[in-house]
Amino acid sequence: xxxxxxxxxxxxxxxxxxxxxxxxxxxxxxxxxxxxxxxxxxxxxxxxxxxxxxxxxxxxxxxxxxxxxxxxxxxxxxxxxxxxxxxxxxxxxxxxxxxxxxxxxxxxxxxxxxxxxxxxxxxxxxxxxxxxxxxxxxxxxxxxxxxxxxxxxxxxxxxxxxxxxxxxxxxxxxxxxxxxxxxxxxxxxxxxxxxxxxxxxxxxxxxxxxxxxxxxxxxxxxxxxxxxxxxxxxxxxxxxxxxxxxxxxxxxxxxxxxxxxxxxxxxxxxxxxxxxxxxxxxxxxxxxxxxxxxxxxxxxxxxxxxxxxxxxxxxxxxxxxxxxxxxxxxxxxxxxxxxxxxxxxxxxxxxxxx
Amino acid sequence: xxxxxxxxxxxxxxxxxxxxxxxxxxxxxxxxxxxxxxxxxxxxxxxxxxxxxxxxxxxxxxxxxxxxxxxxxxxxxxxxxxxxxxxxxxxxxxxxxxxxxxxxxxxxxxxxxxxxxxxxxxxxxxxxxxxxxxxxxxxxxxxxxxxxxxxxxxxxxxxxxxxxxxxxxxxxxxxxxxxxxxxxxxxxxxxxxxxxxxxxxxxxxxxxxxxxxxxxxxxxxxxxxxxxxxxxxxxxxxxxxxxxxxxx
Numbered sequence: 100x101x102x103x104x105x106x107x108x109x110x111x112x113x114x115x116x117x118x119x120x121x122x123x124x125x126x127x128x129x130x131x132x133x134x135x136x137x138x139x140x141x142x143x144x145x146x147x148x149x150x151x152x153x154x155x156x157x158x159x160x161x162x163x164x165x166x167x168x169x170x171x172x173x174x175x176x177x178x179x180x181x182x183x184x185x186x187x188x189x190x191x192x193x194x195x196x197x198x199x200x201x202x203x204x205x206x207x208x209x210x211x212x213x214x215x216x217x218x219x220x221x222x223x224x225x226x227x228x229x230x231x232x233x234x235x236x237x238x239x240x241x242x243x244x245x246x247x248x249x250x251x252x253x254x255x256x257x258x259x260x261x262x263x264x265x266x267x268x269x270x271x272x273x274x275x276x277x278x279x280x281x282x283x284x285x286x287x288x289x290x291x292x293x294x295x296x297x298x299x300x301x302x303x304x305x306x307x308x309x310x311x312x313x314x315x316x317x318x319x320x321x322x323x324x325x326x327x328x329x330x331x332x333x334x335x336x337x338x339x340x341x342x343x344x345x346x347x348x349x350x351x352x353x354x355x356x357x358x359x360x361x362x363x364x365x366x367x368x369x370x371x372x373x374x375x376x377x378x379x380x381x382x383x384x385x386x387x388x389x390x391x392x393x394x395x396x397x398x399x400x401x402x403x404x405x406x407x408x409x410x411x412x413x414x415x416x417x418x419x420x421x422x423x424x425x426x427x428x429x430x431x432x433x434x435x436x437x438x439x440x441x442x443x444x445x446x447x448x449x450x451x452x453x
Numbered sequence: 454x455x456x457x458x459x460x461x462x463x464x465x466x467x468x469x470x471x472x473x474x475x476x477x478x479x480x481x482x483x484x485x486x487x488x489x490x491x492x493x494x495x496x497x498x499x500x501x502x503x504x505x506x507x508x509x510x511x512x513x514x515x516x517x518x519x520x521x522x523x524x525x526x527x528x529x530x531x532x533x534x535x536x537x538x539x540x541x542x543x544x545x546x547x548x549x550x551x552x553x554x555x556x557x558x559x560x561x562x563x564x565x566x567x568x569x570x571x572x573x574x575x576x577x578x579x580x581x582x583x584x585x586x587x588x589x590x591x592x593x594x595x596x597x598x599x600x601x602x603x604x605x606x607x608x609x610x611x612x613x614x615x616x617x618x619x620x621x622x623x624x625x626x627x628x629x630x631x632x633x634x635x636x637x638x639x640x641x642x643x644x645x646x647x648x649x650x651x652x653x654x655x656x657x658x659x660x661x662x663x664x665x666x667x668x669x670x671x672x673x674x675x676x677x678x679x680x681x682x683x684x685x686x687x688x689x690x691x692x693x694x695x696x697x698x699x700x701x
Contacts, residue, residue, distance in 0.1 A: 123531070123534060123535060125531070149534045149535075151530070151534070151564075153527070153560070154556050154557070154559075154560035155556055157524070157527075157556075157557075158524070158527040158556065158557050158560065159527075161520065161521065161524035161527035161528050161531070161557070162527050162528070162530050162531040162534075163531060164518075164520070164521075164524075164527075164528050164531060165500075165518065165520075165527065165528035165529060165530060165531020165532040165533075165534075165535075166531035166532065166534060166535050167531070168498075168518045168528070168531070168532055169498070169531065169532045169535035169536055169539075170535065171535040173531070187521055188521065188524075191520075191521050195519070296498045296516035296517065296518050296532060297498075297516065297536060297539070298495055298496040298497065298498060298515070298516055298536070298539050299494070299495050299514070299515060299516055300495040300496065301494065301495040302495070305465075305510075305513070305514055305515055305516050305517060306516045306517075307510045307511075307516070307517045307518075307519070308517070308518040308519060309501070309510060309517075309518075309519035310519065311507060311508070311519055313508075
């Protein structure tokens with residue numbers, strides 16, 4: 100049994116990063132992720148780490164680019180408007196194939212929007228919010244424990260593939276307190292980084308970290324290599340929770356905070372004799388399309404519930420490719436869907452499906 | 454037979470991409486000579502900017518990191534904080550440093566980041582074919598000031614050294630030029646001192662080097678050198694703004 104502690108989701112993410120060997124944090128203040136910065140400002144000096152409050156999100160992500168270039172495990176955290184500012188850097192990080200971890204504690208938009216929970220940044224995260232053909236690994240925890248575990252894993256994935264990994268939560272996850280059990284044997288793997296810019300010591304040719312390839316033949320080859328890497332990640336790093344789906348009347352697709360609400364709906368619905376299944380993508384990219392395909396013909400219909408106008412629902416439809424009906428229910432603006440609303444929607448869909 | 458002149462070890466044996474008469478090549482050579490003379494090539498990491506010198510990672514023998522437009526000081530910060538015993542320099546042009554990257558350079562300076570910035574000021578965006586830069590002087594014709602830079606429309610040129618020297622975090626700030634041999638010798642001295650400031654862990658150092666752009670100035674190489682002397686020096690006076698008496 101590992102050590103246990105009552106923590107906020109934001110604090111669990113920060114603690115996980117430190118336990119994963121991250122010693123460099125660059126951030127800029129924004130609600131509702133502030134606890135991560137505060138935690139890092141206090142803890143980094145204790146572990147000989149570096150905390151910098153950058154002048155902007157743009158500077159912070161470029162400090163991440165620099166520290167990753169030098170071979171370090173590095174973290175930046177922000178919330179939606181700040182993540183928009185980081186998109187330039189994320190595209191460069193993808194192009195230069197640097198490992199880094201980014202946390203987005205999503206708030207409601209567009210624009211300055213509001214600080215309450217939302218899932219409106221799904222497209223930006225999984226379809227590539229910056230320019231060019233690139234992908235980030237996007238992990239969506241649904242509990243404080245999972246926030247801790249996925250953050251550790253995000254660092255390992257980043258180093259294994261030289262890619263940016265994003266933890267995507269929301270204010271609910273960031274602010275709520277739950278018991279976290281730290282693992283005894285921390286997953287603090289050390290990856291060799293012979294490509295890093297650490298100085299040649301006059302013993303080797305120089306290392307160059309770059310995303311620019313002026314020659315189109317070379318640049319296409321670089322892009323093909325990136326795509327091959329993304330394919331490999333899709334094969335190896337897809338994460339999903341499938342719950343109660345084997346003989347479900349209806350399967351709900353939901354991630355993060357919303358998936359927890361759906362689990363309660365499942366219990367209530369059972370009392371009415373309605374069997375509700377849940378497919379919870381844990382990795383939003385790579386998207387667990389095979390899980391949807393496996394259960395495509397089981398239920399009368401699928402329902403995607405999100406705190407958005409309908410973003411992940413597109414990937415659910417693409418995965419099912421017309422094999423079953425896909426309905427959608429969403430709330431926006433920081434409004435959280437109530438269990439009763441979701442159950443009403445389920446009853447309505449099943450009524451019409453009969 | 455004695456060798457009196459050779460390529461510095463820190464400079465790779467590759468052709469540069471600069472136009473004839475452009476002084477970027479001279480500035481690169483001076484940096485490389487400093488890396489040789491201080492024997493620091495093996496622990497130096499250079500940061501390449503966006504602009505005519507985007508590809509200078511091919512020119513230097515040390516490890517190099519290419520940065521997004523204007524972000525070199527932030528990238529340099531990340532690199533340096535990971536390995537504080539490395540020597541980290543950023544090479545930036547005037548558009549890169551004083552327009553899109555103004556926030557990054559000011560805050561790297563005010564944090565006192567222990568890095569060295571070599572700032573080539575040729576008063577124009579070269580790579581993108583000659584638009585107005587933040588350092589374009591009044592009256593200067595560029596592609597985006599076809600009737601000359603007019604204060605009522607375009608405001609005034611920024612004097613980077615004067616601005617940065619107001620910051621407590623900036624340790625060594627000097628403006629030099631490449632328009633004749635005497636000034637090139639001074640420029641080299643300033644660049645070497647900037648690296649020494651970093652080696653002594655004294656904090657942020659920047660050397661602004663007035664540079665030519667014959668192509669976008671519409672002048673031949675010798676006219677370009679003359680333009681620095683006659684038109685740029687009155688706007689951008691040479692000299693040390695900070696750290697003159699610092700012993701390193």
